[in-house]
Amino acid sequence: MTQKFISIEGIAKRFPAAGGGTTTVFEDLWLAMERGTFTCVIGHSGCGKTTVLNVLAGLDTPSDGTVIVDNQAIEGPSLDRAVIFQSHALLPWRTVLGNVAFAVSSKWRRWSRLEVEEHARRFIALVGLAGAEHKRPAELSGGMKQRVGIARALSIEPKILLMDEPFSALDALTRGTLQDEVRRICRETGQTVVMITHDVDEAIYLADRIVLMTNGPQAVLAEIVENPLPADRKRHDVHKHPLYYAVRNHVVDFLVSRSKSFGDADKAALDRRRPPVVRPGAPEPVMLGDAHPVPPRSDIARPPVSQAG
Ligand SMILES: Nc1ncnc2c1ncn2[C@@H]1O[C@H](COP(=O)(O)OP(=O)(O)OP(=O)(O)O)[C@@H](O)[C@H]1O
DSSP states (O other), X not given: OOTTSEEEEEEEEEEEOTTSSEEEEEEEEEEEXXXXXXXXXXXOTTSSXXXXXXXXXXXXXXXXXXXXXXXXXXXXXXXXXXXXXXXXXXXXTSOHHXXXXXXXXXXXXXXXXXXXXXXXXXXXXXXXXXXXTTOOGGGSOHHHHHHHHHHHHHHTOOSEEEEESTTTTSOHHHHHHHHHHHHHHHHHHTOEEEEEOSBHHHHHHHOSEXXXXXXXXXXOXXXXXXXXXXXXXXXXXXXXXXXXXXXXXXXXXXXIIIHHHOOHHXXXXXXXXXXXXXXXXXSSOBOOTTOXXXXXXXXXXXXXXXXXX
16 A cells, blocks of 8 residues: 555644643644655644654654554554664664664564674665774764664664654764765665654755644644655755755745744644645646645745754
């Protein structure tokens, strides 16, 4: 079934409020993702992105609703779903090989030590760390540690890769290189990915679809932006594509103004089960999947703001 490999169905998250009652962080979120797609979630701090990712990981439970992955409801953490956090959380006493092999042997418990190590080495090489297998985390740079985290996550060959701002703690050069590698690996392996980022340019480079969430509390999924750039885009010249600024301005405009001004009337008008899908720069209204058509917005150049905060 390709249409709804991941199906987020009406999830909400509520916490007890300080003075009694409850605070609803986000509500009635519906989103379907196809196998092999790369989805980025963007929204301001506090709208509940990490909570959504934790629900997908099975590390948190929604107050309402459910999430189905590959026709099965999520009922807890699973080795079918790998998570990469901003901090790499490596086992400090284990080597690079030891960290990756530990994950591999958790997934394939009957494999021999040789099988586990061979498999782990393959993924260590894939992220460019061949030769560093016997180093411990303390001997690695931040970028190298994050590579180990990526190798570890990919080595268990998860159905879904979940990433929570995986590159935000890295310097710009390392961030760019790792973005390239993650994109290459995900494309080569057909990996299904959901990633949270605050970086609009990162989302445009990596994502097939960018999901826009309004500000919390009571955040909603306002819109899905279909990335109109060609699949074989390259980081060094992606900004030269004629549609680059159409999509960038659209997302920035949402973050700067629409995410905040999205009021009760907008929420009432929103079909939560079928959020609007837009393809910035598209000449005509688009009809994508089971979503209803939305006219393209005007893509007027605005001051550059690449970070949601
Ligand atoms: N255990 C908890 N109890 C009460 N409130 C919580 C709890 N966990 C999260 N929250 C609240 O839920 C809201 C959403 O948190 P979450 O971390 O998912 O947001 P986010 O969009 O990922 O933010 P950021 O971009 O800053 O990481 C926040 O206001 C947070 O304070």
